[in-house]
Amino acid sequence: MKNQGFSRRLRYAALGLAWAWRRENSFRIQITAAVLAGASLLILRPPPIWWAVVALAVALVLAAELFNAAIEALSDHLHPDLHPEIRAVKDIAAAAVLCACAGALIVGLSLIISLL
DSSP, rough: OOOOOOHHHHHHHHHHHHHHHHHHHHHHHHHHHHHHHHHHHHOOOOOOHHHHHHHHHHHHOOOOOOOOHHHHHHHHHOOOOOOHHHHHHHHHHHHHHHHHHHHHHHHHHHHHHHHH
């Protein structure tokens, strides 16, 4: 995959998104939340800075979930048996997603409070 053209690398990324959509319920839920966040922006019409902040929060959550899914898939492939260290890796990756979601929630609440 190294040193391949942009269009080929873009295709690999699209395949990764499709893989996550098919196999990860959490990713589908987070995409739904992202769509709802976008719809909320359209309804509330906040200043442009809020569009950027919400977009960054959404991107962070989705990226964290994709990293988490990749770590889980690799861990399960390399060590399918239960192992305390593999469990720790998976739990830590899940905690990263939780932190990103908490940050996105704070952004959303801050947006609502700023419009009151």
